[in-house]
Amino acid sequence: MAMMCTGPSLSRRAVLGSAGALFAWAYMPKIARAAGNRDFRFVCIVLRGGMDGLGVVGPVGDPDYGSLRSDLALRLDGPTPALPLDGFFALNPAMPETARLYRAGQVAIIHASATNYRNRSHFDAQDVLESGQPHPGVTQSGWLNRAIGGLAAGDRVNPAGSLLGVGTVPPLIARGATPMLGWAPSRLGAPDADLIARLETLYGKTDPRLLEALQEGVRLERIATAAGAPSKVANQTPEAEMAAGVGRLLVSDNGPRIAALAIEGWDTHTDEAGALRRRLAALDSAFAALESSLGPKWQDTVVLVVTEFGRTARINGTNGTDHGNGTVAFLVGGAVRGGRVIADWPGLSDAALYENRDLRPTTDIRAVAKGVMADLFGLSAAQLASTVFPDSAAVAPMQGLVV
Amino acid sequence: MEPTQERDRAALIALSRFGLGPRPGDIDRVRADPAGAVLDELAHVPVELPVSADLPQAAAALGAAQTARRWRGDAVRHVADLGVLRQVSNPVLDDVPPWDLSAMFGAPDLVALSDDANGEPPVDPVYDETLLFAEIDARIQRYAGVPVGFVERLVLFWSNHFSVGTKSTELTATVGALEREAIRPNVCGTFADMLLAVTRHPAMLMYLDNNTSLGPNSELGQKFSRGLNENLAREILELHALGVDGGYTQADVTAFARILTGWMVSPATGSGGFKFDPRRHEPGDHTVLGKVYPAGGVEQAEAVLADLARNPATARHVARKLAIYFVSDDPPADLVARLERVFLDTGGDLRAMSRALVVAPQSWEAPVTKLRLPQEFVIAAWRLIGRTGDPREFAMQIRSLGQPVWNPPGPNGYPATNDAWVSPKGIMGRLAIADRIARGLRQGDPASLLAAAFGEAATPATRRAVLSAESRSQAVAILLMAPEFQWR
Numbered sequence: 001m002a003m004m005c006t007g008p009s010l011s012r013r014a015v016l017g018s019a020g021a022l023f024a025w026a027y028m029p030k031i032a033r034a035a036g037n038r039d040f041r042f043v044c045i046v047l048r049g050g051m052d053g054l055g056v057v058g059p060v061g062d063p064d065y066g067s068l069r070s071d072l073a074l075r076l077d078g079p080t081p082a083l084p085l086d087g088f089f090a091l092n093p094a095m096p097e098t099a100r101l102y103r104a105g106q107v108a109i110i111h112a113s114a115t116n117y118r119n120r121s122h123f124d125a126q127d128v129l130e131s132g133q134p135h136p137g138v139t140q141s142g143w144l145n146r147a148i149g150g151l152a153a154g155d156r157v158n159p160a161g162s163l164l165g166v167g168t169v170p171p172l173i174a175r176g177a178t179p180m181l182g183w184a185p186s187r188l189g190a191p192d193a194d195l196i197a198r199l200e201t202l203y204g205k206t207d208p209r210l211l212e213a214l215q216e217g218v219r220l221e222r223i224a225t226a227a228g229a230p231s232k233v234a235n236q237t238p239e240a241e242m243a244a245g246v247g248r249l250l251v252s253d254n255g256p257r258i259a260a261l262a263i264e265g266w267d268t269h270t271d272e273a274g275a276l277r278r279r280l281a282a283l284d285s286a287f288a289a290l291e292s293s294l295g296p297k298w299q300d301t302v303v304l305v306v307t308e309f310g311r312t313a314r315i316n317g318t319n320g321t322d323h324g325n326g327t328v329a330f331l332v333g334g335a336v337r338g339g340r341v342i343a344d345w346p347g348l349s350d351a352a353l354y355e356n357r358d359l360r361p362t363t364d365i366r367a368v369a370k371g372v373m374a375d376l377f378g379l380s381a382a383q384l385a386s387t388v389f390p391d392s393a394a395v396a397p398m399q400g401l402v403v
Numbered sequence: 404m405e406p407t408q409e410r411d412r413a414a415l416i417a418l419s420r421f422g423l424g425p426r427p428g429d430i431d432r433v434r435a436d437p438a439g440a441v442l443d444e445l446a447h448v449p450v451e452l453p454v455s456a457d458l459p460q461a462a463a464a465l466g467a468a469q470t471a472r473r474w475r476g477d478a479v480r481h482v483a484d485l486g487v488l489r490q491v492s493n494p495v496l497d498d499v500p501p502w503d504l505s506a507m508f509g510a511p512d513l514v515a516l517s518d519d520a521n522g523e524p525p526v527d528p529v530y531d532e533t534l535l536f537a538e539i540d541a542r543i544q545r546y547a548g549v550p551v552g553f554v555e556r557l558v559l560f561w562s563n564h565f566s567v568g569t570k571s572t573e574l575t576a577t578v579g580a581l582e583r584e585a586i587r588p589n590v591c592g593t594f595a596d597m598l599l600a601v602t603r604h605p606a607m608l609m610y611l612d613n614n615t616s617l618g619p620n621s622e623l624g625q626k627f628s629r630g631l632n633e634n635l636a637r638e639i640l641e642l643h644a645l646g647v648d649g650g651y652t653q654a655d656v657t658a659f660a661r662i663l664t665g666w667m668v669s670p671a672t673g674s675g676g677f678k679f680d681p682r683r684h685e686p687g688d689h690t691v692l693g694k695v696y697p698a699g700g701v702e703q704a705e706a707v708l709a710d711l712a713r714n715p716a717t718a719r720h721v722a723r724k725l726a727i728y729f730v731s732d733d734p735p736a737d738l739v740a741r742l743e744r745v746f747l748d749t750g751g752d753l754r755a756m757s758r759a760l761v762v763a764p765q766s767w768e769a770p771v772t773k774l775r776l777p778q779e780f781v782i783a784a785w786r787l788i789g790r791t792g793d794p795r796e797f798a799m800q801i802r803s804l805g806q807p808v809w810n811p812p813g814p815n816g817y818p819a820t821n822d823a824w825v826s827p828k829g830i831m832g833r834l835a836i837a838d839r840i841a842r843g844l845r846q847g848d849p850a851s852l853l854a855a856a857f858g859e860a861a862t863p864a865t866r867r868a869v870l871s872a873e874s875r876s877q878a879v880a881i882l883l884m885a886p887e888f889q890w891r
Contacts, residue, residue, distance in 0.1 A: 123570045137612070137634050139813045168805045168832070169812060182828035188803070191838040195877055198868055199834070199884055205864040207886040209825060214834070217827035 040335060040376045041250050041294060041301040042258045044144055045286070046130065046171045049267030050122065051307035053327030054359060055276050056095075057109050057341065061088035064348035068313045072273055072321070085109070089341045094280040097288040101332060102339060108331040108401065110368050111343035114309060114361035118354075120323035122267070125308035130172035132366070132389045141176025144260055147373050147388045149178035164249055166242065166261035174260035181256055183220055183249065185242045190221070223252045236285070239263055243286035247293025250301075266307060272320040287332050299334035302372055302402060306365060312357050313348055326359030329368055335376075337403045364395045371398035411858030413437045416767055419775075419891040420729060423552025424783025427855035433551070434858070441761050444551045445754065450558065450587045452545065457537040461580035461605050464534060466670030468576035471530035531575035538579030539794035539808055546782050547791045557590045557757055558582065559778065560728050564721075565601045565643060566816035567610040569809050573668075574609055577676070578809040581606040584675070594721065594751035595712035598643060602635070602708060605668035605676035611635035611814060618664040618685025631685075636660035638814045644711040646720030655692055661685035662696060662704045718746040722756070724819070729760060730769045732820045738765040771890045774821050777804030779891070780833060784840050784883050787856055788847060800839070804832045834884060841879035849878035857887050 058074030059065050060082065066073045074082035074090050082090035083099040089111065091099050101107045117128040117136065124136035132143025148163050165174035168184045196218055203211035221227070224245030236244070246259045263283060268275045283305070291298050310327025326346075331338065344362040346352050354360040370384040374397045385393040411430055417437035418425040422444075433440035454460055459467070542555075549555055562582050569575040585604045589597035601607050608614055616632035617624035624630060636659035640651045665684030668676055679701040687698050694710065696703050711717055722742035726734035738760075745752075745759040760766055775783060781800045785791070798808050805824075811817050818824075853861060853869050861869075865885045872878035882888060 168803055169807070172812070175812070182826055184803075184828055184832065186831065186835055188835040188839055191834050191880070194873070195838065195880055196834070198872065198877070198881060202864055202868040202881065202885065206862050210830060210886060210889065213825055213827050213830040217831035217834075220827050221831060 038300055041297055042376055043246060043290065043301070043303040044173055044260045045303060045305045046173065046262040047266050047305060047307040048126065048262055048264045050309045050311055050323055051266040051327055052268055052272065052276060052311040052321050053111060054310070054313060055272060056092050056280060057085070057111055057328045058082055058090050059088060059345065059348070060090045062348050068348055069315060072315050086341055092277065092280050094277040095284040097284045101287065105339035106332060106334055106336055108336050108338040109341045110329045110363055111341055112326040112346055112359055112361055113329050113363040113365045113368065114325050114327060115365055118325060120309060122308060129306060129308045134391045139172060142171065142173035143369065143388050144173040144258070145176030145178045145180065147377065147379060148258060149176065150379060150383050150387055151377055162257050164246065164256035164259040166246060166259060171260045171262045183224060183245070185245055186221065220249065223248050237282045239282040240285040240289040243289040244293040247290045251294055251297050269316065269320040269322060270318040301333035302335050302376060303332040304369065304372055305330035305332065310359055313353055313359055314357065324358035325354050326361040329365055331401060335402050337400055366392055366395045367398040368401065370395065371401045375402035407859040410434055411860035413767065414858060415860055417441050418551060419783070421551065421553045421556065421761065423546055423549065423555055424786050425856060426786050426789065427851065430858040438761060441551055441553045442758065444549070444553050445757055445761070448549060448554050450554050450590050452541055452583050452587065458541055458579065458583060461577045461584055461676035462670050462672060462674050464576040464580055465573055465605055465668060465676055468531050468573045469670065471572065531572045534576050535579065536794040539798055543785065543791050543794060543797055547786060547789065554590060558587055560725065561586045561590060561597065563816040564724065565607065566811050566814050567606045567809065568811055571609065574606055577606040589753065591754040594753055595709055597753070598712050599705065599708050602639065603666065603675065603677045608635070608666060608668050611638055613663060613666050614668060616660065616664050617683050618661055620686055621664060621684050622682040624683065631660050631664065633657060633660040636663055639711070642815055644720070645714060645716040649716035649720060651692060658689040658691045659707060662689050662691070662707055666704060712751050715747060718743045722746055725756065725760060728819045730766050731772055735765045735769070738763050773891055774824050774889055775891050776817065776819065776824065777801050777806035781836065783888070787852065788840070788844055800836050804836060837880045837883035840883060841876045844876065844879055847875070849875060849882065852879065852882060856882060861887050
């Protein structure tokens with residue numbers, strides 16, 4: 001269920017004063033700082049549809065890869081060579097920004113990873129990925145919302161709103177009992193300033209509640225779109241625009257520090273080569289937009305990119321792939337200990353494949369999320385194994401992901 | 404308040420709190436007897452949408468959606484996704500949807516998928532989308548034509564209470580049918596009939612995964628390792644009937660899930676989309692809420708549903724939700740109690756309960772504090788300006804406001820309280836839609852629209868803001884964003 005800022009209570013407003021702080025009207029937990037007093041930023045991007053890990057980060061060093069994937073296999077030679085990463089893996093050539101960040105040590109890739117869910121249904125898999133539950137069907141809240149809620153002990157009020165959920169319906173990971181600020185990039189063009197001003201005047205006379213919501217909305221939009229800023233990048237992808245808005249909100253005074261957003265379109269059953277390239281170009285542009293809009297804060301940023309499952313190792317009859325299991329996750333940002341592909345590589349022989357069709361997952365993606373939550377926000381393994389990812393004591397937080 | 408303002412306030416309660424919002428002339432028409440206008444609609448205005456080629460029955464829609472899936476190659480991909488291909492008649496696999504098979508088999512069980520050997524022309528490969536927009540279009544037509552819209556608001560309420568979502572091709576094709584076949588005929592009937600009709604409906608059975616549920620000791624349960632799925636049982640207890648505090652336990656959920664095994668979907672003509680499959684049904688007596696339901700077939704679950712419909716917790720749960728949806732996020736306790744009483748006294752007669760809601764003075768006296776839900780806002784705007792057609796535009800508008808048609812975030816449906824919708828994002832979204840609607844309006848005089856929308860009940864500030872706008876488009880946008888239009 002989508003959660004927006006709850007309405008004000010008079011006593012809270014009195015405590016927060018008349019400064020009209022941006023998110024003052026909601027109860028927001030204070031973000032605990034990990035040792036060293038660093039003020040991190042965290043973004044989680046959910047890729048919906050099941051991103052083809054083998055097509056994004058190809059194991060070019062694996063002897064079975066080429067024959068399994070034939071025309072879809074990434075290659076180090078040929079007209080559009082893949083971008084080498086570490087001698088075994090190579091990156092889809094549609095991601096030059098990601099390659100640059102990788103070389104700068106700001107991208108870590110976790111391959112052959114997945115949740116513990118194996119039944120290849122989009123909605124159930126997304127439920128598991130986002131709810132953090134060990135099985136589908138429990139969708140009252142997401143793991144990120146619970147993780148942030150877990151930081152609230154001892155702090156009842158803080159003007160710094162922490163959690164931003166992006167989109168007309170924000171991803172489940174950000175929804176739940178912890179209040180969440182909502183923002184969606186405006187796709188219909190901005191209403192003109194005169195209309196807004198007249199509504200502010202009208203609400204000012206008769207409707208304080210709508211006035212507050214409108215003024216906050218306008219202010220958020222100005223921050224997110226850098227209204228009045230001199231130069232705007234021409235022909236930005238919608239994903240980059242969204243990411244730029246997120247970055248600007250994350251560095252705004254008293255603004256959120258954690259954001260969740262989703263990018264659709266990864267279910268590449270047909271003619272995958274072109275479709276995947278286009279999606280990756282959009283994702284690549286989003287990384288660059290986040291880096292740019294976060295500015296110096298990029299050094300303290302971790303972006304976690306996850307998808308609900310991977311795809312078949314073999315291509316299908318329509319030059320695409322079908323639902324699978326093991327896939328890649330990305331960690332991107334200045335605070336990432338990057339420049340590496342983390343994989344317990346199972347191989348791609350028939351015997352090595354999961355059910356003779358999918359890349360076998362060897363890393364539970366919850367380990368990655370736990371490691372990041374622990375390093376950025378100081379959440380304990382016990383909290384992570386009970387509240388954030390219930391029944392996951394067997395999944396140890398991955399160490400050393402953050403610098 | 405001036406007498407005319409007061410009268411028009413009552414007219415707006417009738418038209419906006421209970422209805423879908425005024426069209427030009429509606430305030431004048433109902434002014435003399437606002438409550439009467441609402442009750443008259445409850446008594447006389449038809450709620451059904453007729454079955455037609457555009458709006459098929461669920462079984463036909465289901466079968467066609469499955470065919471469409473095959474023809475756009477989804478079946479090959481989809482079943483390949485799940486490791487199973489099937490196209491042969493096999494009594495074990497009959498009517499087992501492809502998505503169900505991998506859950507049953509675990510490992511891939513490959514059966515050749517034949518091309519259509521009969522050479523029949525394919526069903527439209529985007530059948531489910533085409534059907535969805537036909538369903539939406541039929542609603543838009545209905546919303547534009549009803550005198551008040553109270554019955555349609557009841558349909559929206561109950562549809563949200565028994566929420567389903569378009570998470571598959573087959574669901575996209577049948578969600579509209581659930582509203583037409585299980586909700587509408589029972590809005591002025593009994594809760595027991597509605598609960599049974601909804602639980603039997605293929606859209607609900609698919610949405611809450613009862614298709615994949617096998618009694619562990621059933622014939623198929625012993626053959627395959629797959630077991631019980633408790634989703635439907637849990638949501639019936641938690642969301643549809645008793646409510647989360649309704650006094651049931653996890654043991655009740657499991658027992659009810661066992662009783663519900665065998666309730667399956669069917670594309671067979673005349674089936675209503677439902678069949679009972681004894682091979683999946685968990686044998687034996689089962690106890691729910693302290694009552695033993697003896698071993699049996701389909702009637703075992705029917706008995707549980709009938710008892711749930713009579714349960715006082717259900718009356719309390721449903722009465723409170725109804726009052727919250729229509730009147731206030733924190734409704735007067737005596738209003739809820741009255742609705743609950745009527746429900747219990749009449750055996751769950753929903754027409755009687757709806758009537759009680761309308762005749763209760765609290766419903767009219769309660770201050771205007773509920774923000775129109777996104778769907779209500781868009782419907783009211785379209786009704787006011789007389790807009791119909793273009794279901795895609797309608798769907799886009801309400802999706803952009805976070806309430807996509809038949810696609811709620813979960814089986815608990817869309818929130819009906821202000822905290823979900825009164826927010827910076829919520830208001831900015833509405834502003835964009837109001838602006839868009841206003842810009843699309845080629846004619847219409849703001850002063851007339853103002854009278855049509857509010858009669859004499861608009862504040863001087865709103866009146867001034869609308870009439871001093873610098874263009875028709877801006878005037879209409881201001882009208883649609885005015886507090887009198889946003890709150891009901």
